[in-house]
Amino acid sequence: MAREAKKKKSTKLIALSTTNKAYEFKNPLEKKIKYQGEQVEIKLHEDPDGFSYIVWKNKKYMLDVIEKNQNRYTIMINGVWHSFTVETPISLKRRRFLEEQGESSSIVVIEAPMPGKIIDILVEEGSEIKEGEPIIILEAMKMQNEISSHVTGIVKSVEVKKNDSVMKDDVLIEIQKGSTSTSS
């Protein structure tokens, strides 16, 4: 039967953290995990209108999916968030392969760390900047914040103008990574 065939399919899923740590679960829907060599049951309580929580070692852990975009997840647990991509064994293999290929990309994007208004832009296209140098002044929640570059390089493009309103993660500036002495 078709149903049986489906069951035989691998149900293994891997949550890959932002630090590239892989958490493997054989079949998440069974709510069992391997912990210190043993199969342990996860007591998951789901309240569709309210809070979901896991009881683990007699402690309550409040859970919430705060962002979900295809296989990209951000989970809040007891007030701390963690981001993962959920992978199957096959997709993980492909991902690792692609990562090895793509190491050489040298464009770095500076994004708005919070929503706000652009007060001043301290660089222009072609400017040479050093790591830690301020590039933009962003006003958010009535404070002026200096946004600085975390790389050394040359400004490839400026994507915002003075007085623009930006959302969190909007692209502000693109930087061509590298030593700044390579002017032509």
Place this chain on the structure above:
Amino acid sequence: MKIKSLLIAKRGEIAIRIIRTARKMGIRSYVIKTIKEPNAWYLEEADEIIDFSEWFDDNLPEFLDIERIIGSVKKHKVDAIHPGYGFLAENPDFARRCEEEKIIFIGPSHDAIYRMGNKTIAIDLARKNNVPLLGGSPGTLANAEEARKIANEIGYPVILKAAAGGGGRGMRVVEKEKDLERMFTLATNEAEKAFNNPDLFLERFVREPRHIEFQILADQHGNVVHLGERECSIQRKHQKLLEESPSPALDRKLRNKMGEAAINIAKSVNYYSAGTVEFLLDADKSFTFMEMNTRIQVEHPVTEMVTGIDLIEQMILIAEGKKLAFTQEEIKLNGWAIEWRINAEDVQSGFSPSLGTIEKISWSENEHVRVDTGVRDGSVITPYYDSMIAKLIVHAETREKALQQSSLAIRKFWIKGTKTTLSFCRAVLQNSNFRKGKFNTSFLSKELKIHYQAEPDEVMLAAFFATYDYARGIHQFEEKPLQIEKSKKIAPWILNKRLR
């Protein structure tokens, strides 16, 4: 004159806080409705709503529109205005306009607001009253060049502050001469924006002081008392994150000495109403005057918990012209109180604002716990106002017990929908130097390396939940592809948004 009605020129938790006291005193409360928060909770708590939502001006926010507020108060024949904190609370023109229109301003005189609001005048008054000072520019700075000269005389680091400032805005620490000009520009711009006044002054910067403030109550008959101190050293970029009363750094002798200095500052401007005198306390226990805030403060509840005095009630009684009903000797500090500020901020991304809808909020209250909040299920954290969700105030017999009760209360405080500073509160509670009471304003930058607290198995459990949710999504899709929309429960406020 007995106040029979008052308008609260403010939103959020403090509006609700003032409404409750007004109701207790038999006073009718009026609030202002804005288009930015048409469904806010404070509107429902008030007796009357004055609707400002039909027209609005981006350049003049509703709570700053002096003439419109005064006009509404006259039209509705309201006796008094309570400004809360922020907005018009420390605007001398607003207090003056109230005085001119014979509206009772529940706060100090416009003259006291002006003189304490202008930091250079305030510092001069402190000097004349022999209150210890930091040293710095004699008045406002003409330009960056003058700042450079003075900084070179008194030595780096120095701090640039807005003359009309407060609340950490228009304030920059300058470590080296080469940064001075850039910081001067930043601070000037911020001061101009925030206070409509670009003037700056400069002071010697004490590197690792404690921030200690004294609560003052003064009536219109010359009686001034202090209600003990608040410890506000745990800050991020001059924004307070938690406050306690009393402070672990003070003993009775130092408390009396600083309290007396605070009273002298208040007396120098014939102050009346509730006010707060801020000091820096150095490691050697020497203290210097920083500024006086001529309003009720966010952290006032910790003082209320240890003194048992309702500060809003006192402000109203003082505004009515009543004498203080207690002397300094009769004020007793009872136990220990801590206020945890729960903000909609992403601690893991440098405390950046985390806007959104509070889908669900709950806490457990008991004799140790007080929660002041302006939000409930479905409230929206907008970019127009500050990011505060709630103040969790814990009171117990000793500091140790207050910390224990705090751990419990924070664990039972649940918020769904936005990122919050609760994880930061847990991290602070875990820190051994904080528990010992050994900390100063450098706590966040030096002592607390990780600003949020994650327990050992949390990442693993979160990873499990991500895979579980993903697997369930696939399972649902394979089993019953047509049922997906149906099975999703849509919260009413989200539906509301979609329909609009």
